[in-house]
Amino acid sequence: MISNSQLVNKYFRHNKKFPHIWCPGCGIGTILGNMLRAIDALALDKNDIAFVSGIGCTGRAPVYVDFNTLHTTHGRALPFATGLKLARPELKVLVATGDGDATAIGGNHLIHACRRNIDITTIIFNNYIYGMTGGQYSPTTPHGDKASTCKLGNIERPFNISQLVEAAGATFVGRTTSYHTLQLQNIIKKAILHKGFSVVEVITHCPTTYGRINKKGNAVDMLKWQKEVAIDKSRADKMEPKELEGKIVTGILIEKQLPEFCEQYDNIIEAAQNLKNSKPGGSK
Amino acid sequence: MNKKSSYQLMQGNEAAAEGALAAGVSFFAGYPITPSTEIAEILADRLPANGGKFIQMEDEIGSIAAIIGASIGGCKALTATSGPGFSLMQENLGFACLAEIPLVIVNVMRGGPSTGMPTSPSQGDVMQARWGTHGDHPIIVLTPSSVEEAFHYTVKAVNFAEKYRNPVIVLMDEVIGHMRARVSLPPESMVERVNRVQPNMPPEWYLPYERSATGVAPMASFGDGYRYHVTGLVHDAKGFPTANPNESRDNIRGLFTKIERGFRELCIVDYEQMDDAEHAIVAYGCMVLSARSALEQLRSSGRKVGLIKLGTLWPFPRFALEHYLPQLKTILVPELNMGQIYREVLRVNAGKAVIEKLNRVNGTIITPNEIVKTVKGMTR
Amino acid sequence: MSQTRIEIRLAGSGGQGLITAGIILAEAAIFDNKNVVQSQSYGPEARGGASRAEIIIADGPIFFPKATWVDIFLAMSQKACDQYSFDIKTGGVFIVDTTYVRQIPTSSAMAIPITSATRDKFGTELFSNIVALGIICETCGVVSAKALRAAISNRVPDGTEKINLQAFNFGQGLAKETIKNNNGVEAEVIEADT
Numbered sequence: 001m002i003s004n005s006q007l008v009n010k011y012f013r014h015n016k017k018f019p020h021i022w023c024p025g026c027g028i029g030t031i032l033g034n035m036l037r038a039i040d041a042l043a044l045d046k047n048d049i050a051f052v053s054g055i056g057c058t059g060r061a062p063v064y065v066d067f068n069t070l071h072t073t074h075g076r077a078l079p080f081a082t083g084l085k086l087a088r089p090e091l092k093v094l095v096a097t098g099d100g101d102a103t104a105i106g107g108n109h110l111i112h113a114c115r116r117n118i119d120i121t122t123i124i125f126n127n128y129i130y131g132m133t134g135g136q137y138s139p140t141t142p143h144g145d146k147a148s149t150c151k152l153g154n155i156e157r158p159f160n161i162s163q164l165v166e167a168a169g170a171t172f173v174g175r176t177t178s179y180h181t182l183q184l185q186n187i188i189k190k191a192i193l194h195k196g197f198s199v200v201e202v203i204t205h206c207p208t209t210y211g212r213i214n215k216k217g218n219a220v221d222m223l224k225w226q227k228e229v230a231i232d233k234s235r236a237d238k239m240e241p242k243e244l245e246g247k248i249v250t251g252i253l254i255e256k257q258l259p260e261f262c263e264q265y266d267n268i269i270e271a272a273q274n275l276k277n278s279k280p281g282g283s284k
Numbered sequence: 285m286n287k288k289s290s291y292q293l294m295q296g297n298e299a300a301a302e303g304a305l306a307a308g309v310s311f312f313a314g315y316p317i318t319p320s321t322e323i324a325e326i327l328a329d330r331l332p333a334n335g336g337k338f339i340q341m342e343d344e345i346g347s348i349a350a351i352i353g354a355s356i357g358g359c360k361a362l363t364a365t366s367g368p369g370f371s372l373m374q375e376n377l378g379f380a381c382l383a384e385i386p387l388v389i390v391n392v393m394r395g396g397p398s399t400g401m402p403t404s405p406s407q408g409d410v411m412q413a414r415w416g417t418h419g420d421h422p423i424i425v426l427t428p429s430s431v432e433e434a435f436h437y438t439v440k441a442v443n444f445a446e447k448y449r450n451p452v453i454v455l456m457d458e459v460i461g462h463m464r465a466r467v468s469l470p471p472e473s474m475v476e477r478v479n480r481v482q483p484n485m486p487p488e489w490y491l492p493y494e495r496s497a498t499g500v501a502p503m504a505s506f507g508d509g510y511r512y513h514v515t516g517l518v519h520d521a522k523g524f525p526t527a528n529p530n531e532s533r534d535n536i537r538g539l540f541t542k543i544e545r546g547f548r549e550l551c552i553v554d555y556e557q558m559d560d561a562e563h564a565i566v567a568y569g570c571m572v573l574s575a576r577s578a579l580e581q582l583r584s585s586g587r588k589v590g591l592i593k594l595g596t597l598w599p600f601p602r603f604a605l606e607h608y609l610p611q612l613k614t615i616l617v618p619e620l621n622m623g624q625i626y627r628e629v630l631r632v633n634a635g636k637a638v639i640e641k642l643n644r645v646n647g648t649i650i651t652p653n654e655i656v657k658t659v660k661g662m663t664r
Numbered sequence: 665m666s667q668t669r670i671e672i673r674l675a676g677s678g679g680q681g682l683i684t685a686g687i688i689l690a691e692a693a694i695f696d697n698k699n700v701v702q703s704q705s706y707g708p709e710a711r712g713g714a715s716r717a718e719i720i721i722a723d724g725p726i727f728f729p730k731a732t733w734v735d736i737f738l739a740m741s742q743k744a745c746d747q748y749s750f751d752i753k754t755g756g757v758f759i760v761d762t763t764y765v766r767q768i769p770t771s772s773a774m775a776i777p778i779t780s781a782t783r784d785k786f787g788t789e790l791f792s793n794i795v796a797l798g799i800i801c802e803t804c805g806v807v808s809a810k811a812l813r814a815a816i817s818n819r820v821p822d823g824t825e826k827i828n829l830q831a832f833n834f835g836q837g838l839a840k841e842t843i844k845n846n847n848g849v850e851a852e853v854i855e856a857d858t
Contacts, residue, residue, distance in 0.1 A: 013513075016524055047509050052353075063513050063524060068506035070356060071515035072349065073379050079313075079346035083353025083361070086337050087311055088507045091357075109349075112342040265337060272332035293691040293700070403705075463729050464687060464702035466694045570729070577727035652728050 002040045011036045011046070013066050021060050023131075025219030027178035027204030031125055032061050034181050035094070038188035050091045052081040054101035057132045057206075058125040061096045075106025078113045081120050089262040092192060095122040100130045100138040103159050107139070114168035117196045118261035123188065124161055124199060127206040135209030146213050165199045166254050172198035173254040177226035178205065180250060187252060196260050203230075203248055294467045296434040296460040297322035297364075300390050301330065303438030304362050306475040309388070310336035311359035313350035315343055315369060318402045319458045320392035323364035344369035348376040348389070355385045356514060358505030360442055364390040367400060370409060370416070377451055378417030379516040381539065384493070384501070386445035386480055390438065390454040392461040395647050404647030405458035407569055410624040413453045414598045420536060422543040424452040424550055425598040429572035431465040437552075437595065443478035444550060448542055449500050455597060457620065459570035459649055483510055493535070494521040499542035543599060552595030553604040557583065561590030563614045563663050566605070566629055568594040570649055571618045577652035578659065587663055597625065602632045609636045614662045618642040618650050638662065668723040670806050671731040674796070675716040675748040676740030676761070681793030686717025688797060688815045693721045695811035701729045714744040721806060736804050738796055739765055740778065757804050761796070774803065776842050782831065791831035794820075798835020803843070809836070 002010070022028050039049065049067040053059040055074035062069035068091070072080040077095045085093045102110050102124045113120065129147060130136040137147035139159045146153055162175045172194040174187035184202060191198035205211060205222035216222050226248075233251035236244060294302070301323045304312070312331055314324040328338045337354070341347040344365055351361035365373065370391045380387055393409045395401030400408075409416075413425045424444050428437040434456060441452040483490045483502040492512040495501050504510035517525035518532045526532060543550065557579060558564065567575040572593050582589040592604055605615075615637050617626040626641040633639055642658050644650045672689065674682040683704045690702035704717040718731040734752045739745035740761040749769055752758060760768050763779035776799060782792045794816060801809050813829055820828045 015522060046511060047507065050506050063515065066511055068511050069513045070353070070506075071513065071517065072352075073375055073516055076345060076349045076376065079341060079349035080353040080356075082339070082341075082346070083311070083313055083350030083355075084357045084506060085353075086339060086350070087354035087357030087359045087361075088505075091507050108342050109346055112346070265332070269332040269335060269337075272329070273335070276333040291694050291697075293687065293694055293702070459703070459729060462703060464690055464700075465726075465729075466690075466698075466700050573727050573729055580727070649730065651730075651732065653732075 002037060007033065007036055007040065010040070011065050013064060016064060018064075020064055022057060023208045025205075025207045026057070027127065027206070027219075028057055028061060028125055030178045030181065031123065031184065031202050031204060032065070032096075034184045035123065035188050036065065038185045038192065041185065042189055042192060044092060044192075048090065048092055050081070050084055050088075050093045051096065052077045052084065052093060053096040054098070054106060055132075056098040056101050056130065058096050058098035059101065075101050075104070076109065077101065078106060078109040078120070078122065082113060082116070082118055085118055085120055086262060086265065089119075093120045094192070095120055097122060097124055098131075099124065099126040099128065099140040099161065103139040103161060103164065110165065111168035114165050114170040114197055114199070116261045117169065117171055117258055119195055119197070121188070121191045121194070121198045121200070124201045125204055126161055126201055127204045127210060129206050129210035131206045131209050135213055141210075147210070148213065161201045162199070162253055169197075170199045170254065171196035171256050171258050172252070173201070174199070174252045175201040175203070175248070176250045177203040177230050177248070179223045179226040180230060183250060190252060190255075194255065196258060290468045291466050292469075293464050294431055294469075295322065295462060295464045296428070296431045296456060297392065297462065298326055299431045299434040299467060299469070300364070300438045300454065300456065300461075301326035302469060303435040304388070304442065305330055305334065306435070306469075306472050307360065307439040307442035308477050308479075309360045309362045309442055310334070311351060311354035311361040312336070312363060313339045313341050313347045313354070313361075314363045314365065315341055315347050317344075317366045317369045319394055319461050320364045320366045320390065323390055323392075344372040345376065348373040348380070348387070351387050352376060352380050352383075352385050355387050356506050358508070360386070360446065362388040362390065362442065364392065366392050366402075367394050367396045367409060368398070370412065374416040378419060378421060380451045381417065381421040381423065382516055382518070382535075383514050384449040384503070384539070385451070385514075386449055386503070388438070388441045388445050388452050388454060390456060392456045392458060394458055395645070401647040403458070405570060405620055405649055406645065406647070407457055407571070407620040407624070408645070409455060410597055410621060413455050422450065422540050423598050424448065424450055424543070424596070425455050426452065426552065426595060427455045427568045427597050428460055428595070429567075429569050429593060431460065431463060432467045432469070433595070434460055435467070435469055439475055440552070443476060446478045446480040447500070448546055449480065449503055450543065455569070457569040459573070482508075487511065491521045492523045493519060495538055495542070499538070499545045547599055550596055550599060551601035551604070553601045554593040554595065555604075556591040556593065558590035558592065558608055560588050561608070562588040562612060563616070563659060564590050564592050564608060564612050565655065565659070566592045566594065566615055566617045566625065568597060568625065569620075571620065574650050574652050574655055575618060578655035581652065581656050582659055587659065589659055589663075594625070600628045600632070605629060605632045609633065612637045614638045614640065616640050616642060616655065616659055616662060618655055618658075620644050620649060669726065670721045670736070671734045672719040672721070672736040672800070672806065673716060673731050673734045673748060674719075674738045674740075675714060675744035676738075676764075677744065678713065678715045680715070680740050681790075682715060682738075682740065683717045684819065685793040685797050686719050688812065688819050689719050689800070689807060691819065692807040692811040692815040693719070695814050696807050698723060698807070699726050701726045703729055714741065714747050716744065716748055736800060736806065738800065740792070740796065742766060745769065759796070759799060759803065761792070774842060774846070776838055778835075778838070781838060782834070785834055786827070786831065791828060794828050794831040795835035795838065798832040798837075799839040801832075802836040802839035
């Protein structure tokens with residue numbers, strides 16, 4: 001396996017001014033690092049990778065890494081990535097997006113990307129909060145939890161992202177946490193190899209806002225919580241719903257093969273060209 | 285056409301779609317909206333037949349996002365929309381301005397604000413096209429006033445977008461978009477195609493936002509070996525976010541500089557019977573059609589009236605007016621809005637001639653007779 | 665405005681095919697080497713209520729694209745007849761489909777039961793618009809029958825060219841018959857635009 005210094009040398013941008021913008025203890029770097037390890041394990045060419053993000057703490061991930069990187073507007077990483085992928089189907093397109101970016105402002109794009117089954121790997125960094133703007137509640141903030149815009153407790157019910165994308169038609173859904181790094185690498189690898197729209201939901205921690213406001217302790221305490229609540233799908237499948245209350249099922253939740261968008265579009269091109277050639281006089 | 289003739293019957297929207305194809309557009313993303321939908325329908329058929337790509341997105345925000353993505357992938361990309369959809373596109377239009385992504389938006393204007401009058405003509409989006417997205421930014425806006433121009437201006441829009449690495453808006457009104465007319469289009473081989481400048485240095489030397497002597501930086505496509513960063517944040521020459529005041533200034537000023545350098549080329553203006561004119565009608569889009577008809581009547585009654593036809597609205601071709609101001613007593617600006625270009629004309633005129641506006645916002649167009657009457661009143 | 669400018673308005677209900685007829689007429693004008701501009705009412709209006717297509721034909725350039733002083737008017741519904749017959753030129757050609765138009769505003773109108781005649785002849789109303797083109801062609805001669813036949817063949821769905829051309833011929837026949845019966849009776853147009 002690649003060492004940390006090799007990883008830094010190979011994938012980080014040497015001409016980029018560091019340090020990064022993330023707070024001490026943030027889980028985003030862990031997820032980004034394991035994404036790089038997954039890419040390295042797959043021996044992908046850096047020129048063939050496009051890494052696209054939206055806005056927020058997660059949105060800043062692409063700038064540090066040496067791929068074709070695109071930092072878009074809030075919630076819109078997926079439609080940018082869709083256009084790019086369709087224009088350059090040979091690229092491996094990865095999207096990094098936060099819970100607010102993906103499921104609030106970009107929620108419509110998320111469900112339609114799932115439905116379209118375009119070959120893009122979307123990693124959703126779910127830390128239950130809007131971190132960059134200072135800790136406002138997001139669509140995944142648990143009911144009753146607090147945030148700077150719901151100091152008396154969140155009265156909205158949260159999205160379960162993995163269930164949402166499954167229902168919307170994603171053909172690969174994996175979930176893990178920033179504690180389970182080996183599983184994280186493994187799921188990202190499989191998601192990249194999957195032909196079709198793949199979603200990896202990563203439960204992570206924001207000690208600065210969500211952790212502080214909800215008295216969840218420091219980053220280590222929050223990682224320990226991730227370890228405690230995670231339960232692998234193979235075990236969860238044998239358990240009663242009651243036993244699973246308060247748990248987060250991890251692993252590959254959905255994996256199925258359905259026609260991929262760009263490949264189907266190639267068929268459309270072929271059909272349209274045949275139609276054109278069969279009508280030498282031009283169509284009406 | 286089964287009859288051999290260089291002329292054919294074509295709708296304005298259809299001509300815009302043909303122009304896109306002739307200019308080499310290979311990617312379209314859009315969302316259905318009246319009165320622009322024909323453009324999407326035609327390109328959905330024609331693009332794949334030419335090896336291009338079409339995608340119908342979930343909304344107009346996604347549509348412009350997708351064409352930005354495709355343009356970064358190296359495609360000439362275009363979308364078409366109308367009022368409400370154009371409003372939704374504004375944020376990502378700003379992204380394309382700052383990140384300097386070539387793209388074209390055809391906005392077939394309808395009555396507004398809001399849902400307004402979806403099937404009726406209007407020219408209400410002139411200022412929105414200029415200032416719709418937030419922050420200081422330059423923009424290029426062309427406005428065809430015939431079906432043939434819908435073709436030619438769409439070609440020009442694609443070419444300008446590529447040359448200047450800037451979004452270009454084709455601001456068409458519903459009259460031009462839906463009108464069918466006899467047109468004669470040039471064969472594809474006769475249509476000029478401009479391609480963006482791409483880097484030819486080794487990738488490790490490439491600075492994606494370092495402007496060449498032209499004021500425009502070469503643009504690499506993702507996947508071509510030049511790994512770089514594109515962001516909507518103010519950035520340095522490497523494309524990385526910056527808060528350094530000097531680098532920020534260079535970024536924003538640079539956007540304006542390239543458009544200022546191209547000002548003469550970007551300004552398309554035609555003059556009709558202006559040589560001896562003492563009175564001018566400044567018109568664009570469908571108002572040119574009414575104005576020409578009025579001009580014929582006014583000239584036959586002995587009035588020295590000419591027409592300044594604006595093909596470019598932004599940057600505003602102020603020299604077109606400045607050149608004729610010394611000889612002009614009056615200027616009339618007929619518009620299907622409350623007077624958006626009128627204000628620009630006032631600004632450039634700076635008190636020299638008498639300027640009047642003729643406005644209509646009821647979903648019908650100003651007739652030649654109304655223009656004749658108004659000009660006669662002004663020239664009495 | 666150009667001396668040769670001829671303004672034609674086809675009005676009826678959405679679904680009667682008048683916009684298609686307008687496009688065919690415009691294309692035929694091009695085949696006759698004339699200049700042409702065609703426009704239409706659009707949107708919900710074209711799908712249900714009164715709908716209209718306008719065609720301006722001229723030898724020279726056409727500036728203003730809308731009809732202002734109509735030379736040839738076809739009304740295929742009462743509403744369209746009421747709404748769009750106001751600006752017909754004195755002495756202009758006024759054709760009404762009496763299948764739907766019961767109150768004819770002028771005795772100079774050429775009254776033909778276009779839709780019901782089409783239904784009787786072809787078993788469907790589908791070709792009423794093409795029958796109407798045959799009538800217009802025979803009555804006004806603004807575009808040649810040859811050009812119209814070519815435009816019809818070009819614009820109707822594949823495989824329906826023959827029956828559409830039959831409908832066109834039928835329309836010409838209807839017009840001839842009507843002209844013969846009217847025997848040159850002329851009346852003044854009661855609507856006038858000043």
